[in-house]
Amino acid sequence: MKKRPCNSVSRRGAVPFIAAAAVVASGAASAFQIDTGNPDVRMTWDNTVKYSAGWRVRGVNSEVADNSIGPQANTNDGDLNFDRGLISNRLDLLSELDVRFKRNMGFRLSGAAWYDQVYNESNDNPGALGGALVNQRSAPYNEFTRATKQLHGRKAEFLDAFVYGNLAPSGMNLNLKAGRFTQLYGESLFFGSNGIAGAQTPLDLARALSVPNSQFKEVARPVGQISGQLQINADVTLGAYYQMEWRKSRLPAAGSYFSFADFVDAGVYPKSGRRLRFRIPTGHEMHLYAEKTQVGNTLGEVNPGTLPDEGVIRGMRIYGLDHVFIVGPNMADAARLFAEVFEFDLAEELVDQLGGNQILTFFSCSSRAHDIAFGVHPEAGRFHHVSFRLNSTEDHVYAGDLMGKYGIPIEQNDRHGITAVKTIYFFDPSGNRNEIFVGGHTRYPDSPKLTWTMDHLGLAAFSQSLHVPESFLGVTT
């Protein structure tokens, strides 16, 4: 069943907006002055309506936008989402209200609104492996994400909102401004991001790239600030400003025609910075990010002590996430990706025979025995288990007691040969397999790779019982 777009209600609301914009276009093609009845107050309201359309004249070139797990996997959505034909069918309104009193003080309000039919419909992404990496979580493969629809498809926003005044202390000219506005010192006609101008004003690059004939006052993004300029004489002007607000430059949204990257912007996932999202050969979605908000454990960083506040350590006394174990086809390709691109160490492996094929691979990028493990499975994107670390064998016994008390189904309580840890596997209410884990090898950069062979599977998997439950080999979610 086709998923209903999250914002289909506001899509219906867009129709009257178009009609309204058309009325403005026919009634106010240029500025007009509003008669205030007071000769000292001059008011102008300027509305500019613009229609623009863009066509793609040639189809997707697979050498430019390749649809596989390749070097372009994180940069191809903007290309793959559009077949030959319309890439934009857009109506823009720019509205500017200026009110001036006696030529030396006043205020300005401006705003923009737009609707692009192309971004309010499905797109042409083929949805094959690698085709719609960024969309597959929040929207179907052939739909734009909600953020992309909002930025490119339908939006209204205020631009300028400021007051100003001109004074003449000691015969000099002093101009003061406060509110949200843009300013660019120096010559910045073509390259506004150069020099000090780049720090003064963020830019709306999504508009600059998408809408032909945009004026710079539409591209520069106003920020909250106060500013003063004192003209001492004809040759010398002193200027100063203080910005209370920071806004980022606006890039074309992921999957829009002119987008550069398929990333997930900061804030989409809680307490997480910008992410690169991609799919690995086993069919699993991976995210790469550099920023994460540290929540902490209430101990602080100065004289932290040893015991967090009451209630912080609860339940099974889990200390942290240890590793995940995922299974799918093409494990060898995934293993190569993690070894050669991400530079994980292959810490341990299970092979059918010495010098033979890998069946399980265990990779580490830390001092842990492994951080991620892969197994072979005919179906893509399967999950075997996630493992949580405990601090001590006492906590491990306590966690096992809790499972008994609350009737949590235990699959195996044993010790792994691989990694040499004490383990309990159990299923959570959603049916996923979990593991609690204590002990294990400490991994150093020069630790040798350990190899296990299938004729010792019992020892490798569960080294006390030497027995591998059928469910452990068969159940994935």
Ligand SMILES: [Fe+2]
């Ligand atoms: Fe595990």
